[in-house]
Amino acid sequence: MKPIKWGSSFSFVASVLARDVHGRCQGAEVITRDIAIVGGGATGTYAAINLKDQGKSIVVIEKHGALGGHASTYHDPATGTPINYGVQLYYDDQIGRSFFALLNITVSRGTFPDSKTPLYIDFTDGSPVLNYSIPPPGEDYFQALHKYPYLENGLELPDPVPEELLLTWAEYLEQFNLTDEAIATYSRPAVSGDITKILALYVFNNLNTVMLEEELEGKIIVNSNSDLAEPYSKALAELGSDVLLNSVVTGGQRGSKPTDGVRLCVSTPRGNKRVIAKQLVFSAPPVLENLKPFGLDERETNIISQFEGGCYYTGVVTNLGLPTNYSYVNRGQQTESHIASVPGVVMFNPTKVEGTYYYWYTSLSDLTKNQVETDTRDTLKRLQKTVTGADVNAEPIFMAFKSHTPLHPTASADAIRKGIYRDVYSLQGYRNTWYTGSLLVTGSSQLWNITSQLLPRIIAALER
Missing domain, CATH: 3.50.50.60 (FAD/NAD(P)-binding domain)
Incomplete structure (x- = not known):
């Protein structure tokens, strides 16, 4: 640009x-x-x-x-149960604990939000992606990340900037023989746009030590409610x-x-x-x-x-017409490393309210609430036709929506x-x-x- x-x-x-x-x-x-x-x-x-x-x-x-x-929370009108459909957790460090203390909020160590058995499906046609799983990032990724400590808490870059950080992530994986890390790094749900075209610099800045300690070591705090x-x-x-x-x-x-x-x-x-x-x-x-x-x-x-942001949206939907004992994750059937197509729903994740899910959606251009919800409904209607036990007559009901655009502007x-x-x-x-x-x-x-x-x-x- x-x-x-x-x-x-x-x-x-x-x-x-x-x-x-x-x-x-x-x-x-x-x-x-x-x-x-x-x-x-x-x-x-x-x-x-x-x-x-x-x-x-x-x-x-x-x-x-x-x-x-x-941080977006919808409260179920029948039970009052909070449904977090934006931020999902807080990192356990002194900065966060001190902030909560100023607000008189008691916190305790937490765990990753509950989920259910994932079904990996190509949301473009509803076909299941079989024999697929998401491993955590391995030692090779950690070694690569630690080469660039200045990406961990900001972007105070050296001059000149290492040229490998300006490769797309797909190019970086190939050049440094990290293709075994492809699925782990391509499966980040809160990344907007086409992750294969994102610069390596931004992948390391996002999937950093804090994020990994939350996921792998459970360094998470939660408030009581x-x-x-x-x-x-x-x-x-x-x-x-x-x-x-x-x-x-x-x-x-x-x-x-x-x-x-x-x-x-x-x-x-x-x-x-x-x-x-x-x-x-x-x-x-x-x-x-x-x-x-x-x-x-x-x-x-x-x-x-010189900066422009990613297009990202979140929402809450009920009456999906899908079995409620699964989460539903978008993965490409024929794409490299089964990367999901964009634009589209990233996933449908169940909540503590039976039958109510939150969803995340990413796009390459800014969309209206109606456009996102219409495409999300169309996606659910496709899944109803292919998921065993689904109800093809169910009409999804949208309960909440939030635009997070622009998300993490990049250059x-x-x-x-x-x-x-x-x-x-x-x-x-x-x-x-x-x-x-x-x-x-x-x-x-x-x-x-x-x-x-x-x-x-x-x-x-x-x-x-």
């Missing part, structure tokens, strides 16, 4: 945005805080709770009706009116000097608000579409425009080679703005970790 060049038109666009901020918010209520946080997912919520604990005033601007980002969105509902109660839900920034001005601060116009259900802050934390996915209202300059635009090999991640890190603090979130890591614990490392710098900037 080529970067967008604003060139000489930048100053004109910026001045239009500045006038727009003033015009839209003229006469609006003013909210003055130390720090404005855009995005109330894992990193935004973590930043808000910890900054407030350290005596800083904050406001969180979240476009959805709840905090939590990828099993509702993995509880940290975010507790955080919302703690933050109260400092959170603006169902709200979006429609325009922004950010100065180049610390004393200039940040001014935002925010559209909320109760009308426009003017937010005046000393610093801005941007924890939503940093793609161009999300950042346009903030009056990007040419430097910021040329960096941010091209050429952009990485030219130092795009060096440029990203150089943006920290530029124009009183700080970036944290899934651009650099994916798991909740690692998102909290990189945010915890950033907070002292943000606090220091308040004092300048």
